[in-house]
Amino acid sequence: MTETKARIAILGASGYTGSELVRLLARHPRVEIVALTADRKAGQSMADVFPQFGKLALPKLVTIDEVAWAHVDLAFCALPHGTTQQVIKRVLEAAPHIKMVDLSADFRLRDPGAYEQWYGHAHQALELQQEAVYGLVELYRDDIRKARLIANPGCYTTTAILPVVPLIEAGAIEPEGLVIDAKSGVTGAGRSAKESLLYTEVTDGMHAYGVANHRHTAELDQEYSKAAGRTIVPSFTPHLIPMSRGIYATIYAKTGAGVGAADVHRVLTDFYKSEPFVHVLPLGQVPQTRFVKGSNMIVMGVVADRQPGRVILISTTDNLVKGASGQAVQNMNLVLGFPETLGLEQLALFP
Template sequence: MSDSKARIAILGASGYTGSELVRLLLRHPRVEIVALTADRKAGQPMASVFPQFAPFKLPDLITIEQVEWSGVDLVFCALPHGTTQLVIKQVFESAPHVKVVDLSADFRLRDAGAYEQWYGHPHQALELQQEAVYGIVELYRDEIKKARLVANPGCYTTTAILPVVPLIEAGAIDPEHIVVDAKSGVTGAGRSAKENLLYTEVTDGMHAYGVGSHRHMAELDQEFTKAAGRTIVPSFTPHLIPMSRGIYATIYLKTGAGVGAEGVHRVLADFYRGEPFVHVLPLGQVPQTRFVKGSNMAFIGVIKDRAPDRVIVIATTDNLVKGASGQAVQNMNLVLGYPETLGLEQIALFP
């Protein structure tokens, strides 16, 4: 891009990831938000949906059909899964110049059969599915820079893939023995009203869900298999815990012969040395969700297990930032040729 500001549209701005995009982009020096859409809340000011934006000048919410695509350079799609495929297809048909960062799951899986298996219907934009680049910057930076369509990964998968893929590629662990035990804050389920997300249903307890069948398994299968060069099927169980935001993944791994926790830590520390948003803690130090809340950081800790051939890796991210909107802005920066950290320098909010 030139020195002028990129014109940004956010589809689905009335949800949590949409509002998080607005929060981040309002302080981004190289973009201008020109369109915000929300189906049921079209016609309302953004501040009536999210009062924290009252001091800022933002466009009113409109429908997707009302967006003037000729005046948009890049669009973030923060729409529900299954609804984005046709929307993006129509956007590209009417405005081929537009770049897209999609925060839904619609373009994350490269295999059409896998998509149909996990999501229950055929993909409706197969040619775009093959074009999409999986948007974990630390693994696909060069491909993202050239992409027209970036598939922003899921929050659980980002938190698990960042520590595990480098270890698989380095041969430091046995990829047949990967167990991901992950917890999420309630915002990971979206903003729509659901009985199981009521305060009395969530507070003072914790429960697993999607046990043995959560759709994020497909992303783990895809990325771990690619890293290993053979089919890998990890164990993954998500849990809902009573906090607003955050992902906490405790990952149990079996190391290669003679590697141990020290070797695992060395691989991760070397791999992420110089990365602005992935921080590997000193060996034995345990990360906490509060270390990353509100930031685009991922913290990774490596802890020795009792058995010399086992290691525990703990990773944490903010599900709305590095797990969604922050990573989306990181992808946008690459696609538009901006410095990768631009607009994402926030330090974690603690206490």
């Protein structure tokens, strides 16, 4: 007897994270993609936009208003920040049975004041903002299982929160004075045509951006402060580097009293020993972005600083998989009661 498949809609399927959702879900044994939306590309097939999907039987791209919501069980929202809250509010009012996994930043911040401060306008769906569960699976798994609306974390924040929060909670590092130096591939900026993302503008160089005011900082503030039980304000600087995929974060921290790098490493290995998508390297080893490309893994390493009382944490993810669409599928699996790893067993691509 065949198992019933969950009916899935992907809003914003013509973008990078939307197409990555299609790639991951096309071979997922427990789901059926029943609706794909786009704005400017509505009316086209996915093969018109992404020829690699030409052999798949996928629905045509339509506008959001054309989706038959009564026939959808769960929707992924891969729309730009600032536009998602109104769309999700409208969909859930019309079809409250639907589960939503939102890949934008619109529901990640629990404090409405913080949202307004970082995004420049009041939140347009406050009740849903308070209902949303932050979708960092390794930290909020039980809450996610019961949720209707999941706020999928950002790529930088996934990469910088997972190595740090267990250490703050264990007292292994001091939460004050954290410095996060992070690099992203170009797909992290989305698929829209922008002069600053042209090949000739990006290749053969790198640069910092959003210095001291990148919006992902708000998520770091939120999760580090929650772990510490007091307000924590880390330093976070993102950089754009000339590769298509990947996040690479180097994190500098002061260790707790009497704590060494080996203790820090032990806390992380113990905390993540049963996690299918977290790999802590042996003490002193350093991850590389190629370790995770195309996979839902986060790989992290711990290195003792030459200065006593300090430690260096290094972590890496694929920004389109564990940093976005793969983590979204991981959240979907939990919400729908599927095995958490289903459809996400891909190993990293190399070379």
